[in-house]
Amino acid sequence: MDLVDRYLQAVKFGLPKKQKQDILAELSDDLHSQIQEQEAMLGRSLNQDEIAAILKKFGPPMQVALRYQPQRYLIGPQVFPIYLFVLKLVWLCFFGPWFVIGVALDIFVAANHSGHYRALTTVLDRFWLAALINLIVVTIVFALIDRYQPDGIWQNWNPLKLPQVRDVNRIPRSSSISELAWYGMISLWWAGAFHFPSIPGLKIQPAPVISRFFFWPILLLVVGHAAIAAVNAFRSWWTRKRAFLRAALDALGLVLVGALLTICFTGGSFVTTNAPQLSMDDILATQKWFTWGWVVMLLFWCEIGYFVGLVQDARRAMGLQPLSPWPGPFGCGSRSHAMGRQL
């Protein structure tokens, strides 16, 4: 019976503390009853292999023990979908911008020291640490919500207060207005109608290559987007024609951003700096910061945004539903909410 005792000892490890002896006594009785019955049938004692076969059939010790444990979870099935939603939201709204700003700042700081690669790895290290802390905090908060939620909270709902069915054909006016404001401001700034506040003694201008080759295409791009957003604000349904126009602008944006990236990666600069009191090193560092800061923005924002926008608008123009739920460039919701109207 040594094998049975060894088996029960292994089961004991995973049993609930208060019931250990009671459960072991019951399992022991069952095992001995089985052995006794087989011995009575065979008319002899069972050998080790035969006892081992009975134990094997009984199941792995830990699995047998765990069945006595109450079902436990950190976040229950009712709260879990909301937990996942919040995690996604935090990642999208917090880590996305944080990552872009972090990379840009680190590249600026490290521009004259140990190079971009080290700066990027520093940012990534910090990013993962922040992500881990964020995951832990959100998980703990939801575990507490799940544990202490008032009884019957899920029963107190009113069907009349459910949100309206989202009409995927409609372009939300708020999104069109915010898009109009964004592109309108960029258009005016690019056309020189106003200037952002600058640091006294530091004059930063677009590099000649930008002024010469990119001024009109970029102006066309931003004015075009502003015009479409203005129309969308008053005619809040997609038409194939409008979707086609915006797809063309998205394609233009994709090409322009690609060209700007090429300039940057081949060592060019987007700006020229004029600051009599700054040393040449400081001027170069400033130019690098502007250029590489823009690269980060262009890489993580514009290029991806225009690519997504091109795919979505092309689908709308072809009368297909856009792939949901991709956001558009500059985070304006009309691209994610709206879809190709079946014309």
Add this chain to the structure above:
Amino acid sequence: MSNSNNSQDLFENLRGELRRGCLIVAVLAQLRMERYGYTLRKALADDGLEIDEGTLYPLLRRLESQGLLVSTWREEDKRNKRFYRLAPNGQEILKRLLDEWQGINKSLEKIIAKD
């Protein structure tokens, strides 16, 4: 090969779900008469409902903690055994569960007969 494995896994999952509720009813019904675990398992198997020890004993504990069963330790055949039987509350619940099961059974028979 993978498809047939998936299909088998799916069948086993669904079979498990189907059996779970039935096993509770069967265990409660068998314990109208006092039995200990081993004889209960044999009685169920003799009636065509095999149940492994790893499922039966935790189930008995759960039903007892829910007040549907009562148990006592007693010596029989020179060994201590835990005997279970239906508690008064268990009898009432069993009656209602059997009514429910019969209702489901009738409905299922009707639905299946349509095919």
